[in-house]
Amino acid sequence: MRDVMGVINIDSMDEPLEELTGTRCIASVPFGGRYRLVDFVLSSMSNSGVHNVGVFTLNKYRSLMDHLEDGKSWDLNKKEEGLFILPPNNYPLVNYRGDLHNFYDHLDYFYRSRQKQAIVSAGNIICNINFSGLVNFHRENSAHITIFYKELQGAGEFEHCRKLKTAKGGRVLQIEEEPGTMEDSDRVMIEIYLMEKALLVELIENSTGNGSCSLLRDGIIKNIGDLRVYGFPHHGYLSVINSVEQYYRHSMELLNTKIYEELFFKHGLVYTKVKDEPPVKYLEGASVSNSLLANGCLIEGDIQNSILFRGVNIHRGARVKDSIIMQKCEIGENAVIENAILDKESHVSGGRTVKGQKNNPVIIPKRKSV
């Protein structure tokens, strides 16, 4: 792994998670009680022995930088290399056309990195992967690019993801240009791939002249006939967050202890920024079932099928059901929360009700009082 660097590529300025991405990029959306989406890929990289990671980001990255700090929590505060946060060199981004554009601004970072391969990953993937399998497969096949894919099990999984087709032996024949156009494949591409750094640098260098600006579309998909592109199956748990619906569904999946144990323990721990909160305190009226609770919570109410982030305060008689309550929220006495996502530091006064629909949760934005 000494020869592999990491690139976390947050290449969209959209707000796929509505209000949850109103003030933050998708990679820093809180997830799983104490994490941010970026923690999963970043921890996987660190646990796999990748010690040089560049996080490319476009906009709304204050919370991401605040979260990542100097990379210490992921063991990436190295004397040499470590963690690099790389926003665009020039604003405004009106002329921004794709991720190669941003990479181009930071070509020096790629030149300076001494690794021969790069794991390029999106910032919205929930997984815990040891990358050594991918790296070995890639080297055995002398591949230029090796892409993770998943076999689809049922309908409704991995929406908004591209499908791909592979030949025997794993060679990728085709990747969807527009998601939803390939009917005859049940393999979906995960935006985590390993590529030769020399190729990556070449694609970046050539990106300005000819107007090609998307690494995946212009760099990989268009050249798929000329490159040795391989697919590598990912077994085990992995999910991609592209919508509020997926965010809510995959959050609630953590209440399945099989997924919980696999994601948080199987391939090493998932790291995040330390908050130094004391343990959760259950007081007299507490009644909790099928829920996840992070440290620093004070619980006097009733909680069912929910996820509570660090430092949440649930007062006496309050009822929380099928909901996600982010950091430092306060739920007043006898308040009722159902099918809701409360962003950080929101406050629901005593006796108030916040109710969304089943599988269509209502979002209370950050620091809002209800």
Place this chain on the structure above:
Amino acid sequence: MIPAKECVAMLLAGGEGKRLGPLTREMAKPAVPFGGKYRVIDFTLSNCFNSGIYIVGVLTQYQPLVLNMHIGIGSPWGLDRKSGRVAILPPYVDKKGGRWYRGTANAVYQNFYFIDQYDPQYVLVISGDHIYKMDYSKMLHFHKEKEAEATIAVIEVPWEEAGRFGIMITSEDGRILEFQEKPQQPQNNLASMGIYIFNKEVLKKYLHKDERNSKSSKDFGKDVIPMMLKEGCRMYAFPFRDYWRDVGTVESLWEANMDLLSDKPALDLYDRDWRIYTVNPNQPPHYVAPYAHVKRSLVNEGCMIYGRVEHSVLFPGVYVGEGSVIKDSIIMPHARIGCNVKIEKAIIGEKTVVRNFCQVCSLEKEHPEIILIKENIIIPENAVITSTVIGHKKVN
């Protein structure tokens, strides 16, 4: 905030904690886990950081491994700074040979070179054995205001317990007139908390003097303080009125843990302006299963609870199986409690496994003793445990 070099802290962490039995067989007393997350020493280390004292010498001697690993370079307490550091100071060998620390005063005496390199005006001497939150900068302010040579923090204790402490007799403005070490007939109830601020030169002089006294037991409370008082030093008592506990016995350790479970405990761990820091175990949020029941308890991250937990303290990564009932107990990190287990008023050691259908509770109904089960052992299925287990032998 006081500048880093005005005051250097010397933290005594070599205590064996004999009365904690098996809990301190493999670690020093300051390393004993506390409050579902911490080790006892975290309180004094956090107090130092929160008080702006960034240079801390930690004097270790008895079973230091766990403590050394825990403290590291002091990052969790914010003490790995350019202008500050934690230095672990074990006994050492020099040209004249090596000597163990022969008492708290001797330990500081042997490491005076550490203090001297920072040339502080004041030295704070504290012990890693106590649970409390205290702003040492306030005590230092008091020390300077009184133009004292030494200041001792004191706390009022119940009269009937005063005989167990070092008791101060003070004048109205707080000057210490007399010091009685564990008096049979206490004349006051102001007990020394073992927290001292000295003017550095004064401390140096008296430590040298005490060192030359062959009859001295080289202890701050027993020898140095009484000598200074006898020689007319200007010494003041700094009154402290908050929560303070010596967790030197199994009972007091258990009680101090249980104190945290009341509605508004005197020791507030949730105060964001005075956090207690510790090494982070990187565990996910804890999981409470559909038919589990948790009440009046502290539960840390990484726990998985399927059974009933009442009035108990659970450290990180504890598993409690279905049908089990845990009451009035402390479960140390990564202990695994099987199904249909009953545990009452017990302390279960780190990584110990209690298999299905075990019973851990005293036969005594009125005043049951606390049952201690040591770390890293397996209690086999159906075992009935009614008293402390320090090895495999006593398991039925």
